[in-house]
Amino acid sequence: MLKDITIGQFFPGNSLLHKLDPRFKIIITGIFIAMLFAAQTFTALIPGVVFMIIGYAASKIPFSLMIKSLKPIIPIIIFTSILNLFFLDGIVIFKLWIIKITYDGVTYTGMMIIRIIALIAGSSLLTYTTSPIALTDAIESLLSPLKKIKFPVHELAMMMSIALRFIPTLIEETDKIMSAQKARGADMESGGLIHRAKALTPILVPLFVSAFSRAMELATAMECRCYRGGEGRTRLKQLSSSARDYLTTSFSLIFLNMVFLLNVYMAG
Amino acid sequence: MSANKEIKENINIKNVSFSYNSDEEKGTPLILNHCNLEIKKGEFIAVLGHNGSGKSTLAKLMNSILIPTDGIVLVDGFDTSDEENLFDIRRRVGMVFQNPDNQIVATIVEEDVAFGLENLGTEPAEMRQRVDEALKAVGMYDYRNHAPHKLSGGQKQRVAIAGIIAMKPECIVLDEPTAMLDPKGREEVMRTIKMLNRDYGITVILITHYMEEAAQCERIVVIDGGKVLMDGTPENVFSEVELLKSIGLDVPQVTELMYLLGKHGYTCDTHIITENDCTDFLAKFLSEKK
Numbered sequence: 001m002l003k004d005i006t007i008g009q010f011f012p013g014n015s016l017l018h019k020l021d022p023r024f025k026i027i028i029t030g031i032f033i034a035m036l037f038a039a040q041t042f043t044a045l046i047p048g049v050v051f052m053i054i055g056y057a058a059s060k061i062p063f064s065l066m067i068k069s070l071k072p073i074i075p076i077i078i079f080t081s082i083l084n085l086f087f088l089d090g091i092v093i094f095k096l097w098i099i100k101i102t103y104d105g106v107t108y109t110g111m112m113i114i115r116i117i118a119l120i121a122g123s124s125l126l127t128y129t130t131s132p133i134a135l136t137d138a139i140e141s142l143l144s145p146l147k148k149i150k151f152p153v154h155e156l157a158m159m160m161s162i163a164l165r166f167i168p169t170l171i172e173e174t175d176k177i178m179s180a181q182k183a184r185g186a187d188m189e190s191g192g193l194i195h196r197a198k199a200l201t202p203i204l205v206p207l208f209v210s211a212f213s214r215a216m217e218l219a220t221a222m223e224c225r226c227y228r229g230g231e232g233r234t235r236l237k238q239l240s241s242s243a244r245d246y247l248t249t250s251f252s253l254i255f256l257n258m259v260f261l262l263n264v265y266m267a268g
Numbered sequence: 269m270s271a272n273k274e275i276k277e278n279i280n281i282k283n284v285s286f287s288y289n290s291d292e293e294k295g296t297p298l299i300l301n302h303c304n305l306e307i308k309k310g311e312f313i314a315v316l317g318h319n320g321s322g323k324s325t326l327a328k329l330m331n332s333i334l335i336p337t338d339g340i341v342l343v344d345g346f347d348t349s350d351e352e353n354l355f356d357i358r359r360r361v362g363m364v365f366q367n368p369d370n371q372i373v374a375t376i377v378e379e380d381v382a383f384g385l386e387n388l389g390t391e392p393a394e395m396r397q398r399v400d401e402a403l404k405a406v407g408m409y410d411y412r413n414h415a416p417h418k419l420s421g422g423q424k425q426r427v428a429i430a431g432i433i434a435m436k437p438e439c440i441v442l443d444e445p446t447a448m449l450d451p452k453g454r455e456e457v458m459r460t461i462k463m464l465n466r467d468y469g470i471t472v473i474l475i476t477h478y479m480e481e482a483a484q485c486e487r488i489v490v491i492d493g494g495k496v497l498m499d500g501t502p503e504n505v506f507s508e509v510e511l512l513k514s515i516g517l518d519v520p521q522v523t524e525l526m527y528l529l530g531k532h533g534y535t536c537d538t539h540i541i542t543e544n545d546c547t548d549f550l551a552k553f554l555s556e557k558k
């Protein structure tokens with residue numbers, strides 16, 4: 001069950017998206033998010049969605065994987081749609097007792113759903129096609145100006161990459177602990193919310209204990225391999241930008257401009 | 269390498285005592301108690317001892333993860349208690365731990381192998397070459413772009429070993445590297461370790477619970493109560509079956525067989541530690557009986 005979680009997972013490959021400089025990928029993801037949120041009408045959302053689909057095509061990541069990554073956010077989508085659908089004022093198209101649905105509510109909800117889906121699916125592409133190490137390298141590089149004000153950029157990047165490295169390990173461990181507790185008669189699937197939350201204690205406690213002991217061992221192993229912080233460190237993979245990166249970024253900027261144009265055009 | 273193999277000492281442990289609760293408290297047990305050990309370059313040593321005998325502590329003293337409470341540890345002449353020598357020592361003595369999951373830092377095999385070199389500030393071009401060499405040496409080159417958590421235990425442990433040998437150490441300390449592996453993984457790791465010692469001349473210190481693994485080494489050191497109890501060739505150490513049993517250790521199965529046959533009045537040689545020697549002996553013994 002827990003193994004289905006794919007957010008933050010990297011799928012090695014050799015596509016155009018895999019080869020892009022991770023720094024540019026982060027910037028492009030930012031531009032993509034801007035596309036989605038700048039759009040004020042359905043038509044203005046089209047460039048963002050098309051951009052995402054082109055991204056998936058260029059990454060050779062199976063579409064089924066995208067569907068899978070969307071599963072955990074279904075409750076959020078339902079919740080926000082209900083809020084938007086029933087509580088927005090405007091031209092009433094359906095009314096029953098105190099419940100009323102407005103035209104504005106419907107369009108706004110529709111846009112919201114598309115926006116959330118595109119946002120999750122599109123930004124997942126960043127982590128699907130970028131190894132966590134490359135990602136943290138990129139963040140470190142993008143944040144490096146902050147070093148001047150003594151912000152611990154390297155330490156932050158290291159912490160992130162280790163956290164990402166241990167996600168699958170700890171998920172596996174959680175599965176094991178759950179099986180072990182179930183074998184001893186723990187009941188985690190029935191009862192109310194509070195009962196279920198309480199049932200999590202015998203899973204979380206051993207998980208934390210083992211995470212701490214793992215951390216201790218990892219720290220020793222890192223010290224054994226001469227780790228001493230960011231100073232004087234070199235990298236196996238040097239970040240280097242090429243024409244490809246600038247081209248892709250310009251491409252995404254064109255899409256963003258299309259969103260602005262459509263906004264103005266559709267409004268006028 | 270082989271020319272100075274006999275001359276130079278790699279690690280010298282002189283009269284070392286160690287206790288986790290340092291000095292103040294009285295009566296805290298000494299994990300190591302005036303322990304002496306000399307390890308020469310290119311040796312292949314197994315360290316045996318039951319749980320709590322101090323063998324893991326001994327390993328951690330060798331690359332200044334721990335500092336002796338008393339006495340001195342020298343690695344290539346560098347004193348491990350001097351903070352300034354830290355990196356000179358750690359790049360000479362690499363360490364591989366029991367749980368492969370807890371020593372892999374990166375999410376891609378080759379990036380993990382590069383981790384130590386990155387810390388040392390190696391030039392990227394040279395790093396690339398040394399990472400590839402190390403991965404080829406342990407037979408994991410084809411997996412260089414894989415995610416470590418998808419590998420088997422034996423493969424993960426070989427990646428961890430590659431991460432150490434990329435740093436070109438003179439010595440590798442392995443703290444029960446096969447304890448969490450299945451028989452196949454255990455064999456993979458043992459083959460890799462033996463190859464490193466034979467082909468690269470790297471000193472290997474193997475801490476283990478498996479007597480069959482220890483029997484493959486050149487020299488065995490038995491630790492008990494924080495002291496070196498026995499030190500010699502596998503044949504000589506394992507022939508002391510009763511002494512080993514008295515401190516809670518086993519001997520290889522074939523040696524056990526020889527020992528039991530001897531007890532029943534047959535003339536047997538407890539210096540036999542390999543299956544081949546044992547079958548030869550038994551075949552000879554049976555043919556004589558006819």
